[in-house]
Structures are given as C-alpha cells and as structure tokens.
Amino acid sequence: MKVALRDNQDFWSGVMLVAIGAAALIIGRNYPFGTSLRMGPGYFPAVLSSVLCVFGLILMAKSFRSTDRVEAGWSLRGLIIIPLSVVLFGVMMTHAGFVPALVVLIFGSALASDEFKLVEVTLLTIGLTLGCVAVFIWGLGLPYPLLAEF
C-alpha cells in the first residue's frame, strides 16, 4: 500500500539527508580540495556530503513505492522539555552552581512526563540532588561550586 508523502518515512529520511549533505557542501565549499593524490582539507568533506545527497535522493525516489510509515507517538512535551532542561542545566552550571543546576534539570525533565506528581517529584529532586552532591562533589571531588559566588 502506498503511503502519503506526509507521513512517508523514506521521503522525510531522504529530505533530511539531502539537507544535511547540501548544508555541508555549502559550508565546506571554500575548503581547499587538493587532488586525489594530494588531498586537501576539503576533499573528504566534499566527497562525503555528495554521497549523502545521493543517498538522500535515492531514498526520496524509493519513497514513491515505499510502505514505511513514520511511527506514531510523538511526545511534543518531551521533545521540547527534555532538551530544554538539559540546556538550562548547562547555563546554570556556569552561572549558578551545581545544586541549582541539578534541581532545574531533575525537576524540569520530570515535568516532561504525563504522569507528573508534584510531591513525588519534589522528593525525588531533593533526594537525587543530595545523592549527586555526595557522590560527585564529596566522593569524586569534582571541582564545581555547590552555589556559585558572584
């Protein structure tokens, strides 16, 4: 059975590959190419991105006969909140210290679950943060301030 392009797995795969390959080709267009015997820094990137584009085009061509659907079950909530709390962790590590960064990360990522329960997650955050401080800071001696001083 044919699958509409909108949720055709091969079609979108092909699009992604062509996009990445083309982007790499454009970014790397000024790297010296050299010759096949004396390869410059641009040789490998150019060859690889072209191959990626070709693979992408093949997949797109195949998609017209393909039956692979993109699997259902997208958690937009997870897709946004999880990376976001990771990024926030990074920001807090440099500006606020180990404890606030962990609290934000643990509490934040727990928010991504549809089974979120406030009391439970608060307890989890406290317990895990304490555990991490004990293991990483006191135990392994990682050089991070618990709370950054300004």
Added chain:
Amino acid sequence: MSRLRSITIQAAGLLIALTTSVAAQDYPNRPVRLIIPFPPGGSNDVVGRMIGTQLSEQLGKQVIVDNRAGAGGVVGTEIVSKAPPDGYTLGVISLAHAVNPWLYKLPYDPIKGFAAIGIMGTGPNVLVVHPSLPVRTTQELIALAKAKPGDLQYASAGIGSFQHLGSELFKLTAKADILHVPFKGGGPAMTDVLGGHTKIMFSSLVQTTPHIKSGKLLALGTGGSKRSTVLPDIPTISEGLPGYTAENWWGIVAPAGTPPAIIKRLHAALSAAQDTEAVTKQFSSEGASVVKMSSEEFGKYMVSEMNKWERVVKEGGIKAE
C-alpha cells in the same frame, strides 16, 4: 566644581585602594581555581597540578585544578581572561600562549589581558632520529637535509605544537628543507618515529628519554642553551647549529586588573612552592628545571617569546584556522 570632582575622584580612588587592600589582606578566603587549558596527562597538566598542590599548602586554601582544553589552549585561556580579577581564577600558560596569537584570531589580548604572576619552569626539546637514518650529529643531519631537499621527514604533535615550532625554527636557522608530518599528539608521533616510518623528531625531553636510553632512538642534541642534566652526554643543538634554542616553558597568570597585592602574595607562594623538594624532584624527573623570575620579568619574557615565535610562524608559513 572641578575641585569637588577631583576630591570625589580622590576619595573614590582611596576607597578602591582600601577595599582592594582589605581584599588582599584576607586573600584567599575561599578556594582558588587554577585553569589548565589542556587535557589531563600532558606536560601542562602535570606541571600545573604539581604546582597547584604546593600552592594549596602555601596559600592555606585549596587550589582546584580545572582542565579546560581546546584549540591549543585558547578555550581555557579565554576563560581566565574573562574571569573577575579577584585572584580566585588563575591560569597556567605555556609556550603555546606565545604562539597562538600568530595562529588564531584570539578572543583576548595575550599580553594586556593578563597579569603575569611568575614562571614555573622550562623544559628543552631534544632532537632525535631513528637509528636507520645515517646521521650521528646535528651537522650531519643538516648536511643530509641539504643534499636531499624535501626528502627527509619529521614528525610533530600537530600544527602549532611545540614540536612543530622547534622543528621549523631548526629549518629556518639551518636553511634546510625537511617535510613536516603532523600527528594528533606527541604519543602517536613518537610511535611513528620509533617504528622508523618518519625518522626525525624534535620532541619533549621527558617523553623521549626512555627511548634514548634503550637505544631505540639516537639523540643528536638538546634544545637548551646549556646541556641537560638528564642527558649530560648529549651536546646542545646550538653546538652544531649556533643560535638555536627551543625550550617549552610554563607560567601562571591572573586576569588583567588583579590587585598588585594579590599578585605579590601569589608570586611569593609560587616561589615558596618552587623551593619544595617535591617540586624540584618532580621537575627533574620530567626533564625540566625550575626557573624563577619576578612578575615583571615574566611579563617581559612573554613578550620576547611572542616576538621570537612570530618570526618562525610567519617565515615558516605556519597556518591554522
């Protein structure tokens, strides 16, 4: 009006002087961060940690070593230059600091961005060849290179590394043409030379000494102005090629604007750390020697090193980025 203003300025100046001297008096009252802009295991790391441990004792507060590697030391050094100038963030710098300005567009001023504290020590390079190469002295190597321009090959730890620059300085001084084969780090380069694939290397003394002693590599000369205490039988390179010296060095800096009183305190602590037996012993086992300079002397040394290597980078046509 103008008088009032000048009084205000004077008062403000006095206030700043007071607060900084107060800050300097009870400095340090919390742990000090020592940034090493290279990954664990290299010479910067070994030397920096060694001194860091001793500084903790001297300052009475813990000195925490923080490895921030990347881009030949630029990533970590940038963090130092942008840190608050309160004496609680210090950085280890080395020869790379004097070379990077000529290789990269730096996000900081290599001289004005920092307050020099002091130099920790220096370590010469050593010129080694694989025994299959038919040369036994520096002069013979130069003669061979001149007879076959571009045929001989030397290994380095990568573009802009100490090994690379020491070799390019050699080529410039001797006017010889030797092909550069870069590797990702000193270990892989040394492995290749031991296997006899590339046959020449200007390497750090500590990495090479075991292979010289076991006879797997031949040392033609060391790069210091005097013979090395680790290998007293090996002549200096300058005995065969006058004018050649190439030494790596390691020092400590603080961000520019750090109060002079704190710099003084740190310099005194560094000096005391250098006198401990632990440090002198470990330096000599690393093939390096403890060197002392005042903070001002070290600042001038940084400038002179920058000038020395600018010529090598430019005339040798070394490029990164």
Added chain:
Amino acid sequence: MDLLNNLLFGFGVAFSLQNLAYCFIGVLVGTLIGVLPGIGPLATIAMLLPLTFNVEPVGALIMLAGIYYGAQYGGSTTAILVNLPGETAAVVTCIDGYQMARQGRAGPALAIAAFGSFFAGTVGTLLIALAGPPLAEVALKFGAPEYFSLMLMGLVAAAVLAQGDTIKSLSMVVMGLLFGIVGSDVNTGMHRFTFDIFELSDGIGFIVIAVGVFAVGEIVTNLGQPERREIFTAKVSNLMPTREDLKASAWPIVRGTALGSFFGVLPGTGPAIASFSSYMLEKKLAKDPSRFGKGAIEGVAGPEAANNADAQTKFIPMLTLGLPASGVMALMLGALTIQGIQPGPQVMTQRPELFWGLIASMWIGNAMLVILNLPLIGLWVKLLQVPYRLLFPAIMAFSAIGIYSVSNSSFEIYLTAGFGIAGFLWLKLGFSAAPLLLGFVLGPMMEENLRRAMLMSKGDPSVFVTRPISLAFIIATVLILVVMIAPAVRKKKDALAE
C-alpha cells in the same frame, strides 16, 4: 619453567595485604566511575595521581590500573540497564544489551558481560606475560598505510551493521564520518565545520554523541509511547544465563577476546573499534543475523570480551616500549617516571616485582570484579522496577553531570541536547545509531592516515600494496566485499528466474 616462576613471583607480590587493598580500591573506584558516563578513568587518574606519589610504585600502579580496567567493566552496566553508555566502548553493548533488558533479561546480559570480561581479562593478562615484547615490536610495524588499510577494512565490514535498510545504514556511516571531520584538520590545522566556535576546534566528543543519541533520544521516544515504558517492569525472568545462553556466548567470547587483544596491542586504534569489530563479526557469523539489535546475547558477549581484552593488552605498548596508546596510559607513564622508573623493556629485568606484580594483580582484579559484580546483578535488576517516571530524571542527571565533567564546559551539554533531538528524529525515521558512531570513530583516523600516507609517499598510492601488512588488509577488504556482494547477486538471479 620461567614463566611459571615469574607468575608465582608476581602473585607473591600482588597477594600482600597492602597490594590487595590497593587493587580492591582501584577496581571499586573504577567500577563506580565506569557506571557513570563521561567521568572516565582519565580524569579520575589525573585527580588521584598526586596521592600516589607517596605510595610505593607497585601499589600505585596496581591501583591506577585497577581504576582503568574496572571502568571498562562498569561501563556496560548502565548501557544494558538504561541505554546509557558509561564508557566509550560500552556503546556497542547498548545495542543488544538494552534490548535484552527490555525483554526482562537484564540479569543474563549483565552476567554474560561479567563472564566475558573475566575470560578476556585472563587471556589478556596471560598474553602480556607470555608475549608482550614481541607483540609490541609487531605493533611498531604499523605506519600510516597499514592503519588506513585496516580502517578501510572496518568501514567495508560496517555494511554488516546494516539493520533492515542498507541505504539508511550506509548514510548513517557517512553522516558519522562527516561529524568526525568537525574540528581542526590534523594535516593543515584548518578548522572545518567549527562555525568559528573554539569549543568545536577539537571536534565533537564521542560520549556527547553517544549519550545524546542513545540515552536522551531514548528517553524522548519513551515519553511519547507509554507502552514502551512498561516493558521493564512486566516480567523479569531468571537472573543467570541459561545453558543455551552460555552455549551461544562461548565462541563469541573467544572470538571477541582475540579481536580485542589484536586491537589492544596497536597503539593507533582508538576505543570502541575492538567492540565494534566483534559485534560485526558475530552478526556476520550468526545463522540468523536479524536477531541482532533485538536482544541477541552474542551481541553482548563478544563486544564485552573484546572491550576488556583491548583494555588489558593496551598495557603491552606501555609496559614494554614505554609508549602511551591513550591518555590513560600516558598518565600511568607519568606516574612511573615521577616514581623514578624509566619505562621500557628494561623494566621487566630491573624491576621484576613491578612488572610481574602488576600482571598478577590484573588477574586478581578481574576476579574481584566478577565477585563484586555478580551479587550486584540482583540489585541492578531490582533498580529497573523503579517506575519510569522516577527513573528517567535520574538518568538525565547522571548523563548531564557526566558530560559536563569531560571538559568542564557547558558547550558540550548544549551539544548533547541537540544530539538528543537528532537521535529521536533518527529513531522515528528508522535510522539506527550504531553505524553513525562507527563512522564517527573510523572517519578521522581514516582520513588522517590516508592523507599522511600520501604525504609521506609523495603522492604515490602504491604504498598501500607494496607494504605487506597493508596489502594483507587490502586483500581481506576485497574478500569481504566479494562475500557480501555474492549472496545479493544470487538473490537477484533467483528473483529473475522466478
């Protein structure tokens, strides 16, 4: 017999109460940091090094070595349990180990990893004792052409990793090769794909991609599909491998050990190559390759053995030649020189207590690891019964701290978030991540060695076939290609005939 006497002497040294204690501390700390991603033996040994200055050399070395191979050992635990590779080489264990855990077979997976590692550790230790110096001499024969031909063979064999769609797998390999290029070019120093970001000039960290794609990507996927989360708690079968499991794993363990020992001796091969090779070999040899990626026990047994053998035999170039094959080995060399010992072949004769004591302690350490870990399996499996909504924030916390600790920089954290999103999208589009990581590992080495070989030969490509070791790999590559293409051609013919 000399060897026996030497080993007995070594065990005498290692069995002193003090050295046993150092060994135990080492493997314990190693297991702990191995379980945690990012925080690896390199950073730990660097931190502990100053403490060892006052310890006698044998004890110091025994402890540091214990940390190193203990970490390799612990790395597989979280890989199997929650798809979080604790160490670089554990990435391969994620593929089938995690699937086994999802089927309620975490116990057997952990146990077979322990058995495989112990066997490999024993063989690796014996190999160092028996043939260390001659093996190291062989390793020195590898120059740029040899490494390139070896990598080429690996890349061609990578097609075996193909899961379902060959084109998709190959494009993941190519994408991995492209990601591997990011950073400054070894040959010219030119910065490629770094967008003028200095943090990217040394390339993307392997663990960043691995944790992003495997751990974070998996969590995002699971959050979208409630039914995926329940599997863990559904049924936990036996804790120990069955007789069939053991039978299926025996040869993979032996072959993995052989591959791991080979790659361990070569200083120019990075981590994970041994375990990848073992995985590809097992998949190729399996009667039903389609089981791989769906919880095949051979896919855990072989790579785990390979990984541990690699870790043990990495000591050969270090102990016999004084050559550091990795950052960790460089630190151990540093520890030796600071103690006033010149590494090299003379260590065996001048400081026999050091050489043989260390070797004996490695075997004891491996035994300790098994004894330490087997009873823990029950505990680990219980951990999986924790509701998923509480488990995944913990995985996130450990991943984030681990990544941050690699270079103490937030930049890598941001990258991980990005690769988490990418990992989710790839999974949705039917791409598997393992070929990407293989390409990422092989790519830089391939390019570097190819261009170096051409530089040294002045542009003459015949170096690859005039040097015997390189030629052997080229021939093997051609053979692999023939073996792989032949069945496909036959299938086409059959299809036409029908």
